[in-house]
Amino acid sequence: MADLEELAVQLFDAGAVRLGDIEAKVGRRTPIYFDLRVIVSHPRIMMAVARHLEKLAKEINHDVLCGVPYAALPLAAVMSVNTDTPMIMKRKETKLYATKRLLEGIYYKNQKCLVVEDVVTSGGSLLETVETLRREGLVVSHAVVVLDREQGGASVLEANGVIVKSVFSLSCLVNTLYKAGRINDETVGMIVDHIKECQFGMKDNLD
Numbered sequence: 001m002a003d004l005e006e007l008a009v010q011l012f013d014a015g016a017v018r019l020g021d022i023e024a025k026v027g028r029r030t031p032i033y034f035d036l037r038v039i040v041s042h043p044r045i046m047m048a049v050a051r052h053l054e055k056l057a058k059e060i061n062h063d064v065l066c067g068v069p070y071a072a073l074p075l076a077a078v079m080s081v082n083t084d085t086p087m088i089m090k091r092k093e094t095k096l097y098a099t100k101r102l103l104e105g106i107y108y109k110n111q112k113c114l115v116v117e118d119v120v121t122s123g124g125s126l127l128e129t130v131e132t133l134r135r136e137g138l139v140v141s142h143a144v145v146v147l148d149r150e151q152g153g154a155s156v157l158e159a160n161g162v163i164v165k166s167v168f169s170l171s172c173l174v175n176t177l178y179k180a181g182r183i184n185d186e187t188v189g190m191i192v193d194h195i196k197e198c199q200f201g202m203k204d205n206l207d
């Protein structure tokens with residue numbers, strides 16, 4: 001398995017780290033955007049990221065995995081196969097025909113569900129999935145994520161009973177890329193300022 005520094009550089013070289021003045025969500029701009037969707041085209045990187053998530057997941061008692069749609073779904077699927085752990089999938093919208101389900105796959109009330117996510121910024125996307133899982137009777141206490149952008153999302157989740165374990169924090173990712181010569185000190189400065197300035201609060205302040 002690639003170590004974390006090596007993996008950070010592989011992700012950058014694969015195009016998973018975008019720099020510039022980027023629109024992250026409606027009304028939100030960022031000097032760095034992490035786009036993990038590209039790793040479906042890089043099976044070795046996908047496997048390395050999944051292995052690092054599995055290492056975190058091993059320390060957490062769980063019966064079933066659920067990826068936050070859509071970027072984390074392939075990661076959760078690889079983890080499920082590697083560790084022989086059942087997976088369920090959340091739909092973005094309820095299916096309007098046949099089963100009309102919001103969660104696909106087999107699960108039982110009170111099963112412990114570990115949520116898998118690519119990136120946490122405000123925590124809003126992850127929390128939405130957690131709320132659906134809890135409404136269906138699953139117990140959610142932890143999430144494993146590839147990148148915590150350190151913008152308050154992990155605290156929002158913790159306040160809602162979800163402990164977040166991440167493979168990378170944004171500052172450690174940026175530091176590694178700087179040391180590897182992939183980004184310059186001006187970019188590092190902009191990202192550090194962005195983390196300080198763009199913090200998200202409690203659930204009523206997610207956007």
Ligand SMILES: O=c1ccn([C@@H]2O[C@H](COP(=O)(O)O)[C@@H](O)[C@H]2O)c(=O)[nH]1
Pocket residue numbers: 024032033034035036068071118119120121122123124125126153
């Ligand atoms: O660098 C980024 C930042 C965000 N995303 C996507 O957005 C959500 C996380 O944002 P929340 O504010 O925590 O809901 C996540 O599902 C990512 O897919 C991203 O891809 N890259």
